[in-house]
Amino acid sequence: MKKSIVALSVAFASFSTYAANYSVDARIDAMGGAGTAAADYLAAGFHNPALVALEPTSAFGVLFPTIGIQFRDPDELVDGLENFGDVYDNFRNNPTNSDNQTNTANALRNLDDRAAYVSGGIGGAIAIPTNTVSGNFFVKGYTEAIVLPEISDADVSAIENGTSTSLSSNARVLAFGVVDVGLALAGNVELAGQRIAVGVTPKSQQLYTYHYEVSVDDFDVDDWDADEHRTEDSAFNMDIGVAWQNGPFRVALAGKNLISNEIKTAFRTREYTYHVDPLYTLGTAYVTELATFALDIDLNDQTRFTGSGPEIKDNTQLVRVGAEFNAWGWAQLRGGYINDLEDTLDGTLTLGLGLSPANTVHFDISASIIDTNSYGASAQLAFMF
Structure with missing residues (x-):
């Protein structure tokens, strides 16, 4: 793992003001993120509030902590930005040297x-299922960022000619963070002889952005989160969900962030806006004591940053599939796959393990594998009494 990637990952993981899909759930992460119908009542606030009531005889439970991080850098961009300053310094010290010209132009x-x-x-939850109204109080935080260079062809030509003394090419980090504090409430209703769980989550949100922009030769991964790059705002929002179960079969629908919000970044050479818009997901699952199979499909795409500059390719619309095999309630083996219909993100293979002695203490870990320079991991601890 490269030093600069580690630094950036640690920086985001230690974003201490947030408490993610904004879901964070190591069990479902290992199942490709397919939690709309398959998540348990402890993680219902992260995926679908209706799931709090789907198993009304479940025990009081506590989930804390759950934490995860993922990075995708298939072209080793962050390393390239970190190293470019040294290459450019060599060029400036001797701009007429043909090797310096070639190396610097190629690096740029x-x-x-x-x-x-x-x-x-990172997040946590406390859940109390009942035969009337079930509740799940949760805190979850999520941050995501994109690292983008803006390279000038004129800079490349000037370097190749040995005439460049300053650069107009920039690198920027755009980051968004949100803290959700919510209470998922759900109950069961009878409709045409079928039991349907219905849930709603009112929640408060604290929103953050960071906008770090610098010349490519001065890029420093440690500087992105300085106070001058930050904006913040607060908002109220709501999630809803329904879930139907007939024997081992489940079908569920969840809508997250039903109230659209926007937050603008700090202004540099330009300004960006992050959009928090509704996301609707259809899920189905087959759940037994020995195995669970799940499928989630986002019904709309999710757009994030927009601005006046070059278009940012960060919109996604995900299809998630996962499976869990349960060894008599004591250990679990999980796997899954994530596909982005917008082709922004490469396909992701997920896998994980769970330990749940006596169905009381639950420890889950997961990993995601995208390519040799893009992967992630998550872990969580839960107690059911």
Whole structure:
């Protein structure tokens, strides 16, 4: 793992003001994120509030902590930005040297049309299922960022000619963070002889952005989160969900962030806006004591940053599939896959393990594998009494 990638990942993981899909759930992460119908009542606030009531005989439970981080840098962009300053210094010290000209022009050209993505989250929940109204109080936080260079062809030409003394090419980090504090409430209703769980989550949100922009030769991964790059706002929002179960079969629908909000970044050479818009997900699952199979489909795409500059390719619409195999309630093996219909993100393979002695203490870990320079992990601890 490269030093600069580690630094950026740790920086986002330690975003201490947030408490992610904004979901963070190691069990469901290992199942490709397919939690709309398959998540348990402890994680219902992260995926679908109706799931709090789907198993009304479940025990009082506590989930804390759950934490995860993922980064995607298939072209090693962050390393390239970190290293470019040294290459450019060599060029400035001797701009007429043909090797310096070639190496620096190639290093700058190789940054063009690249992007790196980082995300992370942490959370916890307390759930009380009942035969009337079930409740799940949760706190979750999530942050995501995109690292973008803007390379000038004129800079490349000037370096190749040995005439460049200053650069107009920039690198920027755009980051968004949210803290959700919510109470998922759900109950069961009878409709045409079928039991349907219905849930709603009123929640408060604290929103943050960071906008770090610097010349490519001065990029420093440690400087993105300085106070002058930050904006923040607060908002009220709501999630809703329904879930139907007939024997082992489940079908569920969840709507997250039903109230659209926007938050603007700090102004640099330009200003960006992050959009918090509704996301609707249809889920189905087959759940037995020995195995669970789940499928989630986002019904709309999710757009994030917009601005006056070059278009940012960060919109996603995900299809998630996952499975869990349960060894008599004591250990679990999980796997899944995530596909982005918008082709912004490469396909992701997920896997994980769970330990649940006596169905009281639950420890889950997961990993995601995208390519040799893009992967992630999450872990959580839960207690059911």
